[in-house]
Amino acid sequence: MKVVLRYLLLITLLQSVDIFTASAFADSPQILVIVNVNNVGKLSKKQIKQIYLEGDINFPVKPINMAAGTKIRSVFNAKVIGLTESRIKAYWAQMQFTGRATPPREFENVNQLLDFMLNNPGYIAYVPADTVLPESLTIVYRLNY
Amino acid sequence: MNTHCLYRIFLASLLYFSSAPTIGDELKNKFSGYARVVAGILDEADATYFGYDDNISFDQNSLIGVQGQTLFNDKLSVTGLGLLHSNSNTDSGIEWLYLSYRPTKAINIKVGQMQTPFYSLSDTLDVGYTYPWVIAPKEVYSDFVFKKFRGIDLRYSHITDDYSAHIETYYGSFNDDVFINDSKLDVEAENLMGLIGELRIDNLHLRASYHIGDVSLELPSVPEFAQSLSLSGFTNSATTLDTDDKKADFVQLSTNYESLNYFLKAEWMKIKIDSDMFADVRGYYLTYGHYFGNFTALITYGDCKAKLPSTIDEIPIGLSPQLDQLAFGYQSIMNDRADSDTESWALGLRWDFQPNMALKTELKHINSHSDDTATFNNENPAQFDNEANLLSFALEWVF
Numbered sequence: 001m002k003v004v005l006r007y008l009l010l011i012t013l014l015q016s017v018d019i020f021t022a023s024a025f026a027d028s029p030q031i032l033v034i035v036n037v038n039n040v041g042k043l044s045k046k047q048i049k050q051i052y053l054e055g056d057i058n059f060p061v062k063p064i065n066m067a068a069g070t071k072i073r074s075v076f077n078a079k080v081i082g083l084t085e086s087r088i089k090a091y092w093a094q095m096q097f098t099g100r101a102t103p104p105r106e107f108e109n110v111n112q113l114l115d116f117m118l119n120n121p122g123y124i125a126y127v128p129a130d131t132v133l134p135e136s137l138t139i140v141y142r143l144n145y
Numbered sequence: 146m147n148t149h150c151l152y153r154i155f156l157a158s159l160l161y162f163s164s165a166p167t168i169g170d171e172l173k174n175k176f177s178g179y180a181r182v183v184a185g186i187l188d189e190a191d192a193t194y195f196g197y198d199d200n201i202s203f204d205q206n207s208l209i210g211v212q213g214q215t216l217f218n219d220k221l222s223v224t225g226l227g228l229l230h231s232n233s234n235t236d237s238g239i240e241w242l243y244l245s246y247r248p249t250k251a252i253n254i255k256v257g258q259m260q261t262p263f264y265s266l267s268d269t270l271d272v273g274y275t276y277p278w279v280i281a282p283k284e285v286y287s288d289f290v291f292k293k294f295r296g297i298d299l300r301y302s303h304i305t306d307d308y309s310a311h312i313e314t315y316y317g318s319f320n321d322d323v324f325i326n327d328s329k330l331d332v333e334a335e336n337l338m339g340l341i342g343e344l345r346i347d348n349l350h351l352r353a354s355y356h357i358g359d360v361s362l363e364l365p366s367v368p369e370f371a372q373s374l375s376l377s378g379f380t381n382s383a384t385t386l387d388t389d390d391k392k393a394d395f396v397q398l399s400t401n402y403e404s405l406n407y408f409l410k411a412e413w414m415k416i417k418i419d420s421d422m423f424a425d426v427r428g429y430y431l432t433y434g435h436y437f438g439n440f441t442a443l444i445t446y447g448d449c450k451a452k453l454p455s456t457i458d459e460i461p462i463g464l465s466p467q468l469d470q471l472a473f474g475y476q477s478i479m480n481d482r483a484d485s486d487t488e489s490w491a492l493g494l495r496w497d498f499q500p501n502m503a504l505k506t507e508l509k510h511i512n513s514h515s516d517d518t519a520t521f522n523n524e525n526p527a528q529f530d531n532e533a534n535l536l537s538f539a540l541e542w543v544f
Contacts, residue, residue: 058304
């Protein structure tokens with residue numbers, strides 16, 4: 001009987017350790033928001049949302065996007081901007097056809113985006129957490145989702 | 146002063162600059178556009194609703210617009226839009242063409258021909274992709290209100306971490322034909338000006354605007370009749386027919402809340418023209434929409450009331466055939482004025498089936514509480530019960 005109880009206890013302990021490690025360490029997806037200028041400190045979600053909707057009026061960076069349909073863009077739209085893809089598209093169409101602003105540049109993959117950022121200062125972008133970042137790029141926000 | 150002539154010179158210089166090859170490396174050209182195919186059918190043989198009747202028609206709201214923009218540098222650009230409209234009552238051609246100058250990031254000055262910023266959506270009324278309905282609620286988006294003007298527009302933006310505030314003001318004029326129930330009216334607006342305030346806090350958007358202008362409408366043969374009234378001594382009656390240089394004012398309020406699951410939109414407007422020939426109009430709509438993946442289901446309630454000023458009884462009847470004729474003529478002009486008292490319910494569905502394309506459908510029930518002339522164009526009043534359903538479809542595209 002004692003053996004059985006110990007065994008059960010051991011299993012419970014192991015399971016809880018397993019749960020603990022899974023939630024805290026393993027595979028927690030993250031998005032990094034990065035800039036290629038030095039004079040921007042850490043940013044809040046609200047601040048990033050404002051840059052992505054209003055452009056560089058209040059901050060010295062312009063937003064850039066991953067291509068529509070990519071998973072990272074859907075997550076970023078939902079978690080940071082808080083609007084659906086079609087609403088954001090509609091918003092930019094309105095900005096564009098009233099001559100107020102043009103939609104952010106879009107990139108098909110992370111390498112192209114990083115290439116652009118290395119050569120054109122003044123931008124903010126988001127990339128997956130496992131991206132190897134060149135030194136000149138600074139992380140301003142981490143999104144856990 | 147011949148503003149047309151000045152405008153032509155302005156246009157010519159814009160075209161010159163935008164095609165000049167000497168600007169150098171800084172010159173960047175961008176093209177974008179939109180298109181929509183709209184079909185609609187009314188379940189009513191005895192009336193039409195904004196051009197729709199009991200035959201399916203594609204030509205009331207279908208269009209294609211191509212915008213070209215040339216950026217000279219970070220501060221200066223020129224934007225033009227060519228529009229091809231399937232509705233023969235609407236002019237195809239250059240819809241807007243303006244020079245945009247940004248002395249700072251927060252200030253945008255536009256000079257040229259551009260959209261009149263009356264409504265929350267009047268900037269993009271032709272870009273169906275930007276709104277959920279097939280046809281923007283006619284209770285507010287009246288055909289009477291002209292879409293473009295020539296002049297200057299200034300917009301200032303104040304952006305903080307918590308909110309975005311925009312203030313816009315403009316001054317200009319307008320001279321074009323406006324179609325009301327298929328009758329063409331020559332409309333002129335001078336000293337057109339307005340003030341618009343917009344506030345966005347997170348996903349809540351508020352807009353309020355106020356506009357004034359001196360409006361002249363040329364109604365066929367009415368001025369001649371007014372003159373004969375005047376000559377016969379009925380100056381008060383003659384004055385009520387005057388539609389030249391009348392003060393008009395327009396108030397608009399709207400709100401929009403967006404979330405990942407649903408949205409709410411509401412807009413209210415009031416138009417008053419200081420002439421006995423025109424009704425005071427006020428209208429509003431409320432829309433609730435719910436997102437289901439790439440689908441949006443929406444329900445809209447609209448209400449519009451147009452009240453006419455009461456007529457005066459100055460001309461005696463039964464004294465002489467000539468006077469009777471004048472009185473009759475006066476009454477028939479007054480009876481031709483358009484009033485309305487309309488309610489509507491609409492159910493709609495939008496499907497964003499491609500990143501830049503959407504399909505929409507809408508069933509709208511329109512109920513007019515009077516035999517009015519502003520809501521329905523009524524060929525056969527005795528047969529028509531003042532209720533109708535409009536079924537419409539749209540394919541929207543932005544590129």
